[in-house]
Amino acid sequence: MEKKKVAVPLVCHGHSRPVVDLFYSPVTPDGFFLISASKDSSPMLRNGESGDWIGTFQGHKGAVWSCCLDTNALRAASASADFSTKVWDALTGDELHSFEHKHIVRACAFSEDTHLLLTGGVEKILRIYDMNRPDAPPREVDKSPGSVRTVAWLHSDQTILSSCSDMGGVRLWDVRSGKIVQTLETKSSVTSAEVSQDGHYITTVDGSTVKFWDANHYGLVKSYDMPCTMESASLEPKYGNKFVAGGEDMWVHVFDFHTGNEIACNKGHHGPVHCVRFSPGGESYASGSEDGTIRIWQTPLSHDAASEALSANELVEKVMKISADEVSHKIESFRIADEGKSEEGKTEENEQAGE
Structure with a gap:
C-alpha cells in the first residue's frame, strides 16, 4: 500500500498573537514578499519564497487587522484597531504617513497604479487617500450599508469591492460616481474576498461556502460547500485549476477548482486558520492562524504543471541525445578520416619502397 506523502511546511514564527491577514506582493526585480497582520500590533515583512524575516513595522497601538504592499513592494500599509491606517517605507521600515479614523479600521488596499490607498472599517465609510498628496483630505465614497470587513x-x-462583517453580500462600487453598481448576494457575511491575478474571478468565502464570480459580468461561476466554516480562500494564479481554503478545523485544504474535490489536507496549525494566500507564481501558498504562526506550503503539482515538467525533461533528454549522437558521429568521422589517412600513408610508403 502506497504511503501518503505528508506536506512539510516552512514555519514562520515571530508574531506573539493570532495572524489575521496575509498579502503577497507581485514579483519584483528583488523577488516577491509576504506581509502579515497580527493582533500583536506589529506587521511583519518576509521573503515570500523562503519565509525569512526581513523586518517588523512598529508604531501601532492596537491589533492590526489588514495589511498590503504596493505593486513594487516599496511601501506597506496596515489597518488597525487603534483607529489609524499607517503607510510604511518597506525598505527602511520607517512610518511615512498615519491616517486617523474615528473607529477601528479593518481593511486597506493600494490601487494597482500605487497612487491611491483605500480604507474601510467600523465607521461604514470607504475612504480613498491620494498618495501623491497625503496631506489632502481623503475622498469619501457613499456610506457603506454595514461595517466594512474587506x-x-x-x-x-475603476471599481472597488467591499464586504461587510454584519451582513451578507459583496458590493461593487463605481469609483467615478462613488455609487454601488452591483451586489453579489451571499447568505452569510463575506470574510474573505480576493480578485484573481488575471482579473477574471472574485473568490469569496461566506460561512461554509466558497464561491467564484465572474469579475466582469458578476455571474456566479462556481459554488462549493466546505467541510467546515471557512474564513479565507485563494485561487491558484498560474493555471487557476485549484484553490486553498482555511477555517475553524485548523487545517489548510486544497481543492480542484473544476470539480470541488479535495486534493490535499494540510495539518499543522494549532488554532483556526484565519487567512490563506497563494504566492504570485502559484508554486506555494501561505496560511496564518490563531496559533500566531505563518506556514508556507508547497503547491501539489497539477496535471498541467506535471505535463510542462515532463515536456521540459523530454526536451532536455532529446537535446542530450542529439548532442551525444553528434559527438559519436564526429568521433566516427575522425576515425574514418584517420584510417583513410593511414591507408594513404601506407600506399605512399609502398610506392617509395618500389622505387
Whole structure:
C-alpha cells in the first residue's frame, strides 16, 4: 500500500498573537514578499519564497487587522484597531504617513497604479487617500450599508469591492460616481474576498461556502460547500485549476477548482486558520492562524504543471541525445578520416619502397 506523502511546511514564527491577514506582493526585480497582520500590533515583512524575516513595522497601538504592499513592494500599509491606517517605507521600515479614523479600521488596499490607498472599517465609510498628496483630505465614497470587513480594487482601479462583517453580500462600487453598481448576494457575511491575478474571478468565502464570480459580468461561476466554516480562500494564479481554503478545523485544504474535490489536507496549525494566500507564481501558498504562526506550503503539482515538467525533461533528454549522437558521429568521422589517412600513408610508403 502506497504511503501518503505528508506536506512539510516552512514555519514562520515571530508574531506573539493570532495572524489575521496575509498579502503577497507581485514579483519584483528583488523577488516577491509576504506581509502579515497580527493582533500583536506589529506587521511583519518576509521573503515570500523562503519565509525569512526581513523586518517588523512598529508604531501601532492596537491589533492590526489588514495589511498590503504596493505593486513594487516599496511601501506597506496596515489597518488597525487603534483607529489609524499607517503607510510604511518597506525598505527602511520607517512610518511615512498615519491616517486617523474615528473607529477601528479593518481593511486597506493600494490601487494597482500605487497612487491611491483605500480604507474601510467600523465607521461604514470607504475612504480613498491620494498618495501623491497625503496631506489632502481623503475622498469619501457613499456610506457603506454595514461595517466594512474587506476591500479590493478591480477593473484597473475603476471599481472597488467591499464586504461587510454584519451582513451578507459583496458590493461593487463605481469609483467615478462613488455609487454601488452591483451586489453579489451571499447568505452569510463575506470574510474573505480576493480578485484573481488575471482579473477574471472574485473568490469569496461566506460561512461554509466558497464561491467564484465572474469579475466582469458578476455571474456566479462556481459554488462549493466546505467541510467546515471557512474564513479565507485563494485561487491558484498560474493555471487557476485549484484553490486553498482555511477555517475553524485548523487545517489548510486544497481543492480542484473544476470539480470541488479535495486534493490535499494540510495539518499543522494549532488554532483556526484565519487567512490563506497563494504566492504570485502559484508554486506555494501561505496560511496564518490563531496559533500566531505563518506556514508556507508547497503547491501539489497539477496535471498541467506535471505535463510542462515532463515536456521540459523530454526536451532536455532529446537535446542530450542529439548532442551525444553528434559527438559519436564526429568521433566516427575522425576515425574514418584517420584510417583513410593511414591507408594513404601506407600506399605512399609502398610506392617509395618500389622505387
